[in-house]
Amino acid sequence: MTQDKRRNPVLASLSVLAVLALYGLPFLRLAPNRLVSGQPLDFFSIVDGSAWLLLVMPVALVGLTAAAMFKPRVAWLWAALAIAAAGMPGLLWLAANQASIQLQGQLPIARVSVGSAFWVTLTLLGFIVSSALQQLRANALQSILVATAILMAVGGLLASGACSDLSLIKEYANRADGFVEVVARHLQILLLALVCTLAIGLPLGWAAHAHAKAGRALLPVLNIIQTIPSIALFGLLMAPLALLAASVPALGRAGISGVGLAPAVIALTLYGLLPVVRGTLVGLQNVPSGITQAARALGLKRFQILIAIELPLALPVLLGGVRTAAVSSVGLAAVTALIGAGGLGSILFEGLFANAEDVVLLGVLPIVALGVMVDTLFKVLMRLANRSVHPW
Amino acid sequence: MSHRLFWVAALLAALVILLPHSAPLFSYVFPQLERPVYTQEPFVWLLWQHMLLVGASSLFSVVAGSAIGVWVTRPSGHFFKPLVESILAMSQAFPPVAVLALAVPVVGFGELPALLALALYGLLPVVQGTVSGLQGVPATQRQAALSLGMTASQCLRYIDLPLALPVWLSSVRTSVIINIGTAAIASTVGAKTLGSPIIIGLSGFNTAYVLQGAILVALLAVVVDLAFESWAKRVAWQH
Numbered sequence: 279m280t281q282d283k284r285r286n287p288v289l290a291s292l293s294v295l296a297v298l299a300l301y302g303l304p305f306l307r308l309a310p311n312r313l314v315s316g317q318p319l320d321f322f323s324i325v326d327g328s329a330w331l332l333l334v335m336p337v338a339l340v341g342l343t344a345a346a347m348f349k350p351r352v353a354w355l356w357a358a359l360a361i362a363a364a365g366m367p368g369l370l371w372l373a374a375n376q377a378s379i380q381l382q383g384q385l386p387i388a389r390v391s392v393g394s395a396f397w398v399t400l401t402l403l404g405f406i407v408s409s410a411l412q413q414l415r416a417n418a419l420q421s422i423l424v425a426t427a428i429l430m431a432v433g434g435l436l437a438s439g440a441c442s443d444l445s446l447i448k449e450y451a452n453r454a455d456g457f458v459e460v461v462a463r464h465l466q467i468l469l470l471a472l473v474c475t476l477a478i479g480l481p482l483g484w485a486a487h488a489h490a491k492a493g494r495a496l497l498p499v500l501n502i503i504q505t506i507p508s509i510a511l512f513g514l515l516m517a518p519l520a521l522l523a524a525s526v527p528a529l530g531r532a533g534i535s536g537v538g539l540a541p542a543v544i545a546l547t548l549y550g551l552l553p554v555v556r557g558t559l560v561g562l563q564n565v566p567s568g569i570t571q572a573a574r575a576l577g578l579k580r581f582q583i584l585i586a587i588e589l590p591l592a593l594p595v596l597l598g599g600v601r602t603a604a605v606s607s608v609g610l611a612a613v614t615a616l617i618g619a620g621g622l623g624s625i626l627f628e629g630l631f632a633n634a635e636d637v638v639l640l641g642v643l644p645i646v647a648l649g650v651m652v653d654t655l656f657k658v659l660m661r662l663a664n665r666s667v668h669p670w
Numbered sequence: 671m672s673h674r675l676f677w678v679a680a681l682l683a684a685l686v687i688l689l690p691h692s693a694p695l696f697s698y699v700f701p702q703l704e705r706p707v708y709t710q711e712p713f714v715w716l717l718w719q720h721m722l723l724v725g726a727s728s729l730f731s732v733v734a735g736s737a738i739g740v741w742v743t744r745p746s747g748h749f750f751k752p753l754v755e756s757i758l759a760m761s762q763a764f765p766p767v768a769v770l771a772l773a774v775p776v777v778g779f780g781e782l783p784a785l786l787a788l789a790l791y792g793l794l795p796v797v798q799g800t801v802s803g804l805q806g807v808p809a810t811q812r813q814a815a816l817s818l819g820m821t822a823s824q825c826l827r828y829i830d831l832p833l834a835l836p837v838w839l840s841s842v843r844t845s846v847i848i849n850i851g852t853a854a855i856a857s858t859v860g861a862k863t864l865g866s867p868i869i870i871g872l873s874g875f876n877t878a879y880v881l882q883g884a885i886l887v888a889l890l891a892v893v894v895d896l897a898f899e900s901w902a903k904r905v906a907w908q909h
Contacts, residue, residue: 286749315775394776405753412752505895506888507851513868513884517877536877609765613855616872626771630858635775642768649763 286350288409289343289358296402297336304393306373308380311387312445312634318393324376332372335361343406352414359410362403363424367431369400374441381443391445391636445636453625453640461644464621467539467611468604468652471546475603479551483558483596484584493559500552508545508610512617515541542614549610550603557599561592593663601656608649612641622648675896682889686713689882696878708867708879713886720863720890723856724849727785731792731845736838738793739800740826751801758798766791766852774859784856784863791852792845799841803834835905843898850891854883864890 300321309316324332342358345351377390407428411421441447450457486493506514520536523529534540565588573583589596615623622645629637690713696706741747742754769791773783807830815829816822854865864887871879 284745284749288749288753292753405757408756409753412756502892502895505847505891507854507891509851509854509865509868510884510887510891513871513880514888517881520877605762606765608763609767612765612767616855616858616869623767626767627858630771630774633774633779638771638775642771645765645768646763649765650760653763 285347286413287347289355289406289413290340290347292402292406292409293336293340293343293358293362296399296406297340299398299402300336300395303395303398305395306376306380307391307393308384309389309391309445310385312389312449312636313632315635316389316391319376319380321395324372335365335368339365339406350413355410355414359407359414359424362406362410363428364431365403366400366407366428367435369396369403370432370435370441374435374444377441377443377445389445389448389636390443446639449634449636449640460620460622460625461648463619464608464611464623464645464648467542467546467614467619467621468607470539470543471550471607471611472600472604474543474547475550475554476600478547479554479599479603480558482551483555484562486555486559487562496555497552500555503548504552508549508613509616511545511548512541512614515544516617519544537618539619541617542611542619545614546607546610550607553599553602553606554596555599557596557602558592561595561599562588564595565591591667594660594667597656597660597663601653601660604656605649605653608645608652612645672896672900675893675900678889678896679893682717682886682893685886685889686717689713689886696882700878703876703878705876706878708870708882710870711862711866713864713882716862716864716866717886717890719861720850720853720865720887723781723784723788723853723861723863724846727788727853728792728842728846728849730789731796731849732842734789735793735796735845736800739797739804739838742797743801743804744826754797754801758794761794766848767855770852770856770859779860781861783859784853784861787856788849788852792849795841795845795848796838799838799844800834803837803841804830806837807833836902839898839902839905843895843902846898847891847895850887850894854887 303320304318305321305324306319307316308319321332339358339361342354342361346354346358373392373396380390381388407424411424414420416424435441436447442451453460482496486496503511516536519534519541523535569587569591570583573587578586611619611621612623612626615621615627622641624641626638626641626645629635629639629641690707690709693707697703700706738754742751766787770783770787773787773790777783777786811829811833812825815825820828853861853863854868857863857865857869864883867879867883868887871877871881871883
């Protein structure tokens with residue numbers, strides 16, 4: 279292998295970038311109130327005599343990753359990984375601690391928010407951790423352990439109340455009561471849409487498999503729906519639904535109207551159909567015909583073959599389609615806030631229209647976290663399904 | 671130009687011209703509205719702004735995304751491929767609207783955050799498509815080219831890139847279509863696009879505005895998608 283002799287510059291470049299971002303961009307912002315973007319505070323202004331560790335850690339990280347570039351020793355890689363992993367909760371602690379210091383002697387409405395140096399460095403540290411794990415060829419268990427340790431440290435910091443002086447946490451505290459409901463609403467939209475998508479998409483996918491002609495007619499239609507921008511689809515559903523609710527009062531009383539849950543769930547269902555139908559179709563097509571023929575020869579009925587043979591074998595590909603639908607719904611559900619469906623998007627847009635950065639983040643961060651969780655859930659399900667299809 | 675593309679494009683053009691004169695129709699459907707037709711900006715201008723925003727950001731996405739995709743599949747950049755792949759996988763959980771909202775604190779309101787968010791978000795599918803297109807080139811074909819005496823760059827130019835073109839093109843199509851939709855939402859951050867009638871209509875309970883904007887945005891997306899489809903048919907030489 280000639281390639282392995284070349285030097286891998288990934289970790290060293292990431293570390294240098296992280297240090298540049300940490301020192302070059304504003305680390306915190308101090309504002310007299312929540313609506314002003316405030317004065318930037320850079321990292322150097324935080325470092326005083328007692329905080330020499332702050333200077334040692336970045337230097338050690340760059341040194342270790344540079345050394346590992348020339349001689350990829352396992353110990354150096356693990357040490358770099360440990361520094362980067364510790365740096366993630368470390369940054370949060372530092373920001374929170376500094377926020378409390380900066381707020382002393384300020385009016386109660388003064389705010390300290392984390393600046394771009396915080397987010398960029400945090401992201402780069404995350405990349406360093408994942409790249410180091412890749413270079414170490416860490417197994418799944420080791421990766422999960424590292425991720426859990428970081429998440430628990432960050433979660434512990436947040437739960438301990440040490441971060442309560444950060445503006446983002448203050449915004450959360452302001453709406454902590456309603457927050458669970460907002461998340462529940464977001465999940466409600468997602469689940470309703472997913473159930474509807476599956477209830478319509480699975481039979482359609484099967485029909486497209488059983489009748490090739492139907493499939494050729496169906497997929498272009500679903501493709502066009504996918505093409506229509508989300509906000510336009512909401513808009514196009516609004517008028518007919520409003521008309522429907524007005525002409526059939528029973529539907530209106532049942533909560534169907536031009537705005538709110540109904541158009542949101544219908545639009546998300548329509549968007550989810552293409553990946554689910556395609557996943558079902560391709561999954562069923564991939565089932566080896568020998569297996570279904572054998573099942574038929576054994577005297578299984580068509581329905582039995584579908585349930586006992588075809589669906590389990592199609593499951594991994596089918597789940598891939600459902601995963602695409604589910605993950606994209608998380609983001610699309612955020613846009614439904616514009617048509618009054620609520621959910622995390624309502625926090626996002628509230629912050630956007632009020633020009634309050636931390637409120638935007640309070641909407642965005644849970645959306646991204648939810649997206650990652652849904653994605654991970656389906657990844658695990660797909661692995662389980664794959665294992666049951668190919669147990670050897 | 672396929673039949674369907676021609677007719678949908680003609681419909682879009684006709685609507686852009688005729689909508690400003692459609693007040694009687696909309697006031698018949700929505701009798702309670704005082705102003706049944708969006709007149710704050712001409713629809714032609716909004717369409718032009720929308721296309722300009724998507725065009726400029728997509729140009730950046732395509733150039734930068736293709737460059738990154740080619741780079742990580744070359745020996746000089748192959749160390750960065752796992753990193754790029756994990757960024758791409760992670761970005762699945764990042765919806766366009768989140769990128770848009772996060773661009774505002776960085777560059778303020780207006781066209782700029784929209785341009786930034788669209789360019790960044792459009793990058794991802796292009797990188798993905800370039801990488802998987804280049805990886806899908808059969809190794810035997812590359813070996814044949816190299817054994818004929820082609821240099822690595824000749825191999826890239828005459829073998830890899832043409833063979834990766836269909837996959838690359840479909841990723842560009844995805845990227846542009848996503849950007850058309852995100853540009854519509856970008857009117858929430860102050861950009862003037864075909865999304866403006868929708869957003870203004872939604873906040874002012876004017877369903878007619880919403881409908882006018884929605885129809886135009888949807889048609890624009892369908893026209894562009896059909897144009898890509900007929901382009902894709904022309905480069906589908908693999909089959």
